Amino acid sequence: MKTTQQRLTLFIAGAAMLLSSCENQTMKMENKLNEFIIGYEQRVEPLYTEANLAYWDASISGKSEDWARAEEAQLKLTELHANREDYVFLKEIKESGAVKDPVLVRQLHALYNSYLYNQADIEKLKEKIRLETEVEQKYSNFRAVVGGKSVTDNEIEEILKTSANNELLKEAWLAHKNIGPLVSGDVKKLAQLRNEIARELGFANYHEMSLKLDDQEPDDVNKLFDELDLLTRDAFSSLKDDIDAHLARRLNIRKEELMPWHYQNRFFQEAPRIYEVDLDKYYASQDIVELTREYFNGIGLDINDMLENSDMYEKPGKNQHAYCIHIDRKGDVRVLCNIRPNYNWMNTNLHEFGHAVYDKYIDPSLPFVLRVPAHTFTTEAIAMIFGRFASNPKWMHDMGIISQDEMGIIAEESFSSLRLEQLVFSRWSQVMYRFEKALYENPEQDLNALWWNLVETYQLLCKPDGRDEPDWATKIHVASYPCYYHNYHLGELLASQLYFYITEHIIGAQDLRFQSFANQPEVGAYLKEKVFLPGSRWYWNEMIEKATGEKLTAKYYARQFVY
Numbered sequence: 001m002k003t004t005q006q007r008l009t010l011f012i013a014g015a016a017m018l019l020s021s022c023e024n025q026t027m028k029m030e031n032k033l034n035e036f037i038i039g040y041e042q043r044v045e046p047l048y049t050e051a052n053l054a055y056w057d058a059s060i061s062g063k064s065e066d067w068a069r070a071e072e073a074q075l076k077l078t079e080l081h082a083n084r085e086d087y088v089f090l091k092e093i094k095e096s097g098a099v100k101d102p103v104l105v106r107q108l109h110a111l112y113n114s115y116l117y118n119q120a121d122i123e124k125l126k127e128k129i130r131l132e133t134e135v136e137q138k139y140s141n142f143r144a145v146v147g148g149k150s151v152t153d154n155e156i157e158e159i160l161k162t163s164a165n166n167e168l169l170k171e172a173w174l175a176h177k178n179i180g181p182l183v184s185g186d187v188k189k190l191a192q193l194r195n196e197i198a199r200e201l202g203f204a205n206y207h208e209m210s211l212k213l214d215d216q217e218p219d220d221v222n223k224l225f226d227e228l229d230l231l232t233r234d235a236f237s238s239l240k241d242d243i244d245a246h247l248a249r250r251l252n253i254r255k256e257e258l259m260p261w262h263y264q265n266r267f268f269q270e271a272p273r274i275y276e277v278d279l280d281k282y283y284a285s286q287d288i289v290e291l292t293r294e295y296f297n298g299i300g301l302d303i304n305d306m307l308e309n310s311d312m313y314e315k316p317g318k319n320q321h322a323y324c325i326h327i328d329r330k331g332d333v334r335v336l337c338n339i340r341p342n343y344n345w346m347n348t349n350l351h352e353f354g355h356a357v358y359d360k361y362i363d364p365s366l367p368f369v370l371r372v373p374a375h376t377f378t379t380e381a382i383a384m385i386f387g388r389f390a391s392n393p394k395w396m397h398d399m400g401i402i403s404q405d406e407m408g409i410i411a412e413e414s415f416s417s418l419r420l421e422q423l424v425f426s427r428w429s430q431v432m433y434r435f436e437k438a439l440y441e442n443p444e445q446d447l448n449a450l451w452w453n454l455v456e457t458y459q460l461l462c463k464p465d466g467r468d469e470p471d472w473a474t475k476i477h478v479a480s481y482p483c484y485y486h487n488y489h490l491g492e493l494l495a496s497q498l499y500f501y502i503t504e505h506i507i508g509a510q511d512l513r514f515q516s517f518a519n520q521p522e523v524g525a526y527l528k529e530k531v532f533l534p535g536s537r538w539y540w541n542e543m544i545e546k547a548t549g550e551k552l553t554a555k556y557y558a559r560q561f562v563y
Contacts, residue, residue, distance in 0.1 A: 029098035036089060037107060041368045047077050049328040056325060059336055062140050062317025071133040078125050081118035090115055103367065106537060110369040113213045120197040128193050132480065135186040139476045140319050142182065144175035151175070153266075153320040154340055161264045161273070164251055173261030177474050184447075184470035187479045191443040194482065198440075207440035210483035215375065215540060221486055225433055227554065228426060228489065229458070235562050236423045240460050243420075246274040260461050267475060268459050269428040270344070271421040277413040279343035279391055282401050288339050291399055292349045295389075299517055300524030301357040310335040312349075321476065322348050324355035324383075329371040333359045343390055351387035357524075358382045361532035374531075375540035376484065380491025382531065385499055391418045395516035415513060422492065422561040430458040432485035435472060440483070447472055494544065496556040501548045502526065512560075 051073035058066035090112045099105055118125060143150040146159065146168075159172040194206035203209035211218045247262050248255045264272040273279075289312055296303045309332065311318075322337045335352045339345045358379045362371050373379040389395035393414045397407040431454045438450055451472035452463040472478060477485055502517065503509050506526045517523040530547040537543075541551045 025096070025098045026100050029093055029096055030101055030104055032089075033093055033099060033104055033108060036086075037111075037367065037369075040086075040111070043080060044077070045328070045368060047073070047080060051077050052325055052327045056327065056334060056336075058137075059140065059319040059323075060311050060315065062137070062319075064137070067133055067137045071129055074129050074133070075126055078118055078129060079122070081114050082122050082125060083115070084119070087115040087119055103370070103537065106539075107367055107369050110536065114369075116201060117209075117213055120200040124193060124197055124200075128190065128197065131186055131190050131193065135183050135190065136476075136480050138183050138186070139179065139480065141317060142179045144172070144178060146172050146175045152314060152338075154314065154338060156266065157344070160261065160266065166251060166253070166262075169261040170259070173266065176266050177469060177471055180470040180473040183479060184473035187473045188443055188447070190479060190482075191439055195440055195443065205440040207437050207483050221433075222437075224490075224554070225430060225486065229430055231554065231558055231562055232423055232426045236427050237460065239420055239423055243272055243274055247272060258462065259464055260455075263461070267428060268455075268461060269425055271417065271424040273417075274420070275413040275417050277410045277417060279414070279417065282396060283341050283343055283346050283390075286341055286346070286401060288341060288346050288349050291346065291401075292353055295350070295386075295395075295399060295518060296353055296357060296524075298519045298521075300521035301361070301527070303353055303356060303360075305331075306333045306335065306353070306356050306360065309333075310337070312337045312339050314338045314340075322352050324352045324359065326359040326372075329362075329368060330364065331360060347387045347390035350390055351383040354383035354386040355379050357527075358532050361528045362535040363533045363537075366535045366537060370536045372536050374534065374536050374538060374543040375487075377487035377490035378494060378531070378540055378543065380487055381494035381498060382527070384488075384491050384495035388418060388495070388499075389516055391421070392514060392516055394514040395518060398516045398518035411514065419561050422557075425492070426489060427458045427460075429485060429489040431455055432475070432477065433489075434458075436478065436483055436485065439472075439478070490552070493554050493557045494552055496560045497544070497548055497550070497553060498531070500556045500559070 051070070054066070054070040054073040058070040090108065093099060094108055094112050099108055143152060144156055145151070146156070151159075151172075153176070156172050156176050160169060163169055163172075191206070198204070198206040198209040201209065203212065208218050211221060243263070244255045244258055247258055251258075251262060253262075260268065264270070289307065293303055293307060312335070314320075318338070319336060320338055322335070324333065324335045326333050333356045335349075335356055337345065337349055337352060339349060358373055362373070364371070391414055393402065393407040393411050396402045397404060402410075431451075435451055435454055438445070439447065448468050448470055452467070455461050456463060499515070500512065502523055503512055503515050506522055507515070507517070507520055509515055531543070534543055534546075538546065545551050
């Protein structure tokens with residue numbers, strides 16, 4: 001019969017053997033994963049770079065041959081991640097639970113999700129890419145016709161913002177909506193195809209899959225948007241009355257006669273100009289690009305190299321929107337804009353170069369799959385912090401655009417404009433999030449009616465009598481950037497959280513309303529160290545907590561814009 005000491009000795013020996021076995025298993029799996037990653041990076045990096053270069057070229061030229069090249073390059077990336085043997089290997093490693101190194105765990109998570117998405121029928125994946133390329137080319141090449149003349153999106157926006165001619169406003173708005181019937185069939189096919197792919201992979205629909213593979217729980221996002229709805233509903237409703245009263249006076253019509261084309265924007269996603277301050281006039285004679293260069297360089301975030309590779313002005317056939325792209329994850333970061341000297345493009349340029357500096361300053365020593373922002377909405381947050389400065393009189397003063405006296409004169413109305421902008425956008429983001437969620441839950445429903453029900457509920461706009469057109473398809477994001485839009489609003493929340501943290505803890509300022517961070521390199525240093533450099537080394541909420549001391553919260557957004 002064994003003594004207690006003998007039993008203890010045997011237990012310790014067994015535990016040691018088990019621990020040794022676990023350590024050996026961990027070492028074995030981590031070595032196998034490391035070996036796989038080395039091979040993966042050698043294969044993926046040239047394909048990734050070529051796909052981004054091809055997309056960039058197509059966005060600028062609009063030529064069919066460039067779009068064909070972009071489609072082919074994207075197909076090669078898809079085929080790489082569709083490799084069944086690679087997927088089975090990653091699944092085995094993941095399910096073993098043996099990998100413990102935190103950097104390897106993050107890489108495994110990212111790789112597994114990338115491969116899982118592409119395990120559907122390869123022919124369906126190819127068809128999806130073909131349709132996406134085809135429909136994006138249609139958006140890129142479309143020009144509205146007003147008064148018999150082909151006009152750009154910039155020109156449509158200019159008419160909607162400045163004209164008081166009711167007939168011209170209606171014509172311009174309707175002319176833009178003519179893209180809807182041209183693409184709606186393709187977009188609906190895409191939604192159905194995306195759903196088929198998602199269901200093959202075990203998800204209820206594409207919307208659910210997109211969120212889950214992007215480290216977001218659909219129930220959590222739903223709750224957050226319900227909370228934001230309650231948070232902003234009354235404040236927006238009150239401001240909407242002010243908007244309607246102002247526009248009715250300006251257009252010499254009754255409030256009840258106001259239609260969507262009266263709200264100075266194609267989608268009422270931006271705030272109409274209802275305050276006396278005219279932000280456009282401050283930028284009419286400014287060099288938007290040089291202001292952007294001077295500002296970012298002044299806070300220690302050099303953008304000279306990125307500006308050299310960017311494409312900033314309108315061209316025939318060119319994508320009419322704006323985006324930032326990191327071509328190779330090695331520092332070749334570019335921005336596409338269609339700049340005109342006005343407030344909107346000042347905001348947009350600051351926004352896009354916010355994305356750009358985030359990408360540029362990610363730690364280049366990180367593995368390829370982690371050399372990206374912590375999340376889509378974390379890079380949106382940085383873009384939004386900077387974009388907001390375009391309407392900030394302190395920023396305009398610090399950048400030499402207005403005098404001290406002028407800053408004092410426009411301060412309150414400038415902040416009111418920013419608050420209005422935020423609340424208008426918050427209601428628009430509700431429409432986009434809920435439309436896409438419902439679209440993928442049932443693409444066969446009456447999407448035209450769904451769209452206008454949401455617009456009437458959340459934006460308080462009136463549908464034109466008898467209108468039954470696919471206006472939902474006129475928003476390019478529904479087709480080309482699916483299930484993404486909610487990240488803009490999550491970005492707004494984080495933008496406020498970071499803004500308050502920087503103001504209170506990095507520059508130690510007392511005025512929480514008007515800060516510009518201009519010529520304060522400590523701001524750039526903080527962002528580089530705490531937000532940019534880590535890339536995707538940490539889960540997004542872990543990065544936010546490390547950077548601000550708190551996980552993502554809506555309280556700073558509410559503090560800044562609601563109460």
